[in-house]
Amino acid sequence: MSRLEFQSRREAGLAALYLGVFATIWFSVPAAEQPLRALLVVASGAALVTAVVGAVVVARSRGDIVRDRAADRRYLLIVLAEFAAAGLGAVLLAVVGWSEFIPVxxxxxxxxxxxxxxxxxxDPLLWLLGAALCVVALAGLITALVTAVAAGLVVGTGAGLLLLGYAVLALLRTARAR
Known part of the structure; x- marks a missing residue:
């Protein structure tokens, strides 16, 4: 296996691990009645299995890893900004009494x-994932404003499915490359 294939495999494993875990979290957001609740539990289990498979891929990809410290720093700054914006926004929405829009x-x-x-x-496919998640957020907002359906139900289900789908796709792309 070439160094590039090794790195790609490891990155796919990390994507499946992280996004599988976050998909599981999103599937736990909606308060749903049966049978949707059962489907969300099954989807959550599938997301956890995907995360475990991703962890196995990462573990098997240990070895001589070439680190790009500048890219690592950019990644960390982007993720920290994401968590800060989401956290601060969630607090503000809770303070003004709009907690139901936190998932949006x-x-x-x-x-x-x-x-x-x-x-x-x-990874240019991240453009599509990002855009699709923004569309899900907008759909959740509109649904909550014009119907009795909770935004969290739309957003939790949609975001969970998108993240799980991307995690599985990352693993499949790596398997196909082998």
Whole structure:
């Protein structure tokens, strides 16, 4: 296996690990009745399995890893900004009494954070993931404003499915490359 294939495999494993974990978290956001609740539990389990497979890929990819410290710093700054924006926004929404819109804000921030990650992670598919997450956030907001359906149900389900789908796709792309 070449060094580039090794790095790519490791990065795919990390993507599956991280996004599998976050998909599991998103699937836990909606308060849903049966049968949707059961489907969300199954999806959460699938996301956890995907995260575990990602962790195995990462563990098997240990070895001579070439680090790009500048890219690592950019990645860290982007993720810290994401967490700060989501956290501060969530606190502000809670203070003004709009807690039901916290999942919408967090989903939009998560979607937006993928755009600056495209050059850092060298993955143009992150543009699509980011845009799709922003669309899910908008759909959750509109649904909550014009219907009795909670924003968290739309956003939690949509974001979970998108993150799980991307995590599985990362693993499949790596498997196909082998």
């Amino acid at each position: 804000l967090v989903c939009a921030v998560v979607g937006l954070h993928f755009f600056p990650l495209v050059p850092v992670l060298r």
